[in-house]
Amino acid sequence: MTAPARPRIAISRPAAGEAGRTGDWRAKRPVLDPAKCLTAKRGDVTCQICWALCPDACITRGAPPRVDLEYCKGCGICAQECPAGAIEMEPEQAHGVCAVDDDGAAR
Amino acid sequence: MTGGRAAIIVRMREQNTYAIRWHGRGGQGAVTSAKVLADAAFRSGFAGVMSQPSFGAERRGAPVTASTRLAREPIRDLSQVTEPDIVIVLDESLVALGGPTAGLRPGGLVIVNSPGSASDLGIEDATVVTSDVTGAAEAADLIVGGQPMVSTAILGAVAAATGLVTMEAVEQAIEHAFTGSAARKNIEAARIAFECTAKGA
């Protein structure tokens, strides 16, 4: 095979999901409780700390803010920093089928 | 446990080489798993062992793969395993993405870190073994940076499901790779996973 004569250079165009659906990376998902979220309670845009601190640009501003679960990696910063404690990180998957008995033996 | 699995292992023994592919996520330690398994296999009598990562810049959480080959003779093929006899999945969510079953030899063996049952994974034309390796790591208090570390624990499941390496060799290999309390916890996690994984041929 011969080499192409047209000059090829590496030059990328922007698009979401360069690393794929990074929501797959997530072990825990953020779940917002509208009863606690300041913005949701007031019904207008206030606070927005979760939006400002999301490193993945996965939270849309609003009342309440919305999380893009297709790309959210589940870091949990939003839950940690929410001043109202309105976001819980819930496991994507339950474990514990193989637990250890009190005597240390596996069952 | 099943005649099917025994047949796979027998066939692989006949061909005298085992191609294993690992699937994990960045930060889960698939590369470490692959290295320690190679060491354990060497200690179990394989003259030819090879483990290599797929080189990239994968970050914590991103899908990663690694390749292991075990044989009675020295290994000369350093290409990535694309047609595995055995697939080991550290993170169940990867199964749905299709990577683990790509190129899997018909009737191959798939070992998945999952608390659920094998039949729920929807993998066809393969023998599937599940093991709650994350649960084992949690039970051994093997938690780093808030995450249960499954990289060594899964070796117990691999030893149980394949019979290719002895648990004793796995423990020696872990001891070689880690020190002090880290080694102790890793061995404990692997032992728990070994105990609660269905035994293969």
Next chain:
Amino acid sequence: MSDVTATSVMTGNEAAAAAARLARVQVIAAYPITPQSPVVEQLSAWVESGELDAEFVAVESEHSALTVCIGASTVGARTFTATSANGLAYMTEQVWWAAGARLPIVMCIANRAMAAPWNVLNDQQDSMSVRDAGWIQLYCRDNQEILDTTLQAWRIAERLQLPVMVCYDGFLLSHTVMPVTVPAAVEVDAFLPPRAAPLTVVDPDDPRNIGPVVLADTRADAEGILRPGYMEIRASHHAGLLEALDVIPEVDAEYGAAIGRSWGGLTWEHMLDDAELVLVAAGSLATQLTVAAETLRSEGIKAGVLGVRAYRPFPVAALRAKLAGRKGALVFDKALSYGYEGPICTDLRAAMCGEPDAPLVWGAMCGLGGREVSPDQLADAARRALADGHAGVRDRPTDWINLHPEL
């Protein structure tokens, strides 16, 4: 710059600087190193005086000199730098980057010996050592050719989106005066129009990421269209160098039509027609070989000279055509691949390998670190090679000229 063509006596460095000015270069970045320094001293003076409308970036190292050119060339500016020896070695990382990024930068190399030990005099070890980096390399035989080749270099570079090194021998040309005809600005402007749009796109309204990580394999873009992997990009780079085998002579001919001088394209020759023994070299050494060849002719030896102007791409077809049917070719290198032989010698042997009427190819080493070599010594080397050829010597080692091995 003058509106009329004028001839004056100048050094090789001054000829290079004059070419950069005539080319209306937009960004110059350089760091001093002997024997290149006068090039950028001259350019900085012209920028300060307003005679040259360009950005002059007085960087803190050669690595940064070429990096500034890379940055400026990426956003579309015509750029120039110059260096020598350790300066070239220090910027080597960026030499690769500039070529891999397909940036039409022109860099003059005043060829100088590599340290250690320190030596500021001429050989060609510096540029020969980066021959594999993906630049076009042209070697000049005199100061006129330096000026003309430097002007041609931008034309070649911007046509192929590849950087060009214009190499000339330190001191032997860089600091030696001789008459040089400087073409009128209007003629050069016609030959070398402003740089067209670059391959790179630097536009906030069409944002792109230039030179990111490229995987080994091909990969689809967001629209699902398969894009090249690293190897396809390198293959395209190689194809660009090979295309230069056509473009270099074309541009040389275009320059001839516009300015009135051409330099032979890929190679040049002297008394080659009926030559049985061909003396091969690059740069000013080849000019000296013409004197040696004439001496040999006076003794009845049918000698001729083949000058290598383009070393990368290596003009395989041209060399084969010129050397077919000759009895012997003696290659004089001013650089060495330590543990093997001179680089031009190796390349020529490889080019001739398997050719049905290939001459015997011999190698000679000379002029390292500025060691004087006279036309008589070159002729002596030719006589020794011929004698060995007649005696049927097979594995003839590289002949080190004017060496005192006992010391």
Next chain:
Amino acid sequence: MPTKILDLPDSGFVLPGNRACAGCGIGIALRQVTAALEGRMVMTVPASCLTVFGGMYPISSVGVPWVNVAFPSTAAAASGIAAGLRATGRDDGMTVLAMAGDGGTADIGIQALSGAAERNEDFIYLCYDNEAYMNTGTQRSGMTPQGARTTTTWAGKRENPKDMPRIMEAHGIPYVATASAAFPTDLFDKVVKAKGIRGLRYIHMNTPCPSGWGFDPKDTVRLGKLAVETGLVVLYEVEEGVLRLTGRSAALARSGKPRTPVAEYVATQTRFRSMAPETLNAVQAWADTRWEHFVRRDAEPS
């Protein structure tokens, strides 16, 4: 008036689904940096975590012009880009932003950066300091704090980090600031201010790294804030030689309340797990001295 979170623009230059680790501080910061410059910018980035963040060919994760360059060359590349834009008449309204990690800034890149600063080149240089070579697996850098274990300082680094902002200040450039990825509004304001200044503007940004420092990704912001509370990271800006504490550091200084002990900060990260008590004392003393220095300078009449 400092910008409030609700006033931050919703710019969208940083795209989701990028290759950064979960909880990476760079993402928080880069959103504000690109927003502050309104995308009218050319970024230049050396080999670093940010290269990976930017994405692999042919897809980019950030919607601004971005020029990748070799590791030591960030500031020289930015000089060249700025010169090239001027020479081609495209510099109007465009900011050149060089963004490099701590190794690319304080170690391999310091020569080019110092040269550019001495020439007062016209660009913003933002160092995202995650305190080690994170892209290559957490090897020590000149910015790694004393006592931190890295893969080349298994027993903990023996030396204090370079004081990079003060090194830059010594070049006499028009603007030097520190920032933290955990304080996006403070960072936003500093980048906006820097945008309006000509010459070399240097911003040094503390950037917590979950995988390299050894903490749960949810704590990136918490630990970034904690670093400021201890005084290990001091938020300030220097204009024409006059230093002013900003944001939380200014509030901390005004409050007169004691800073959080360094011990509380180091206890949160596995990299400090085997830190000896005397090392901790030394780091506390180092932080105290630095804090007093900055508070004193902040109080000086301008």
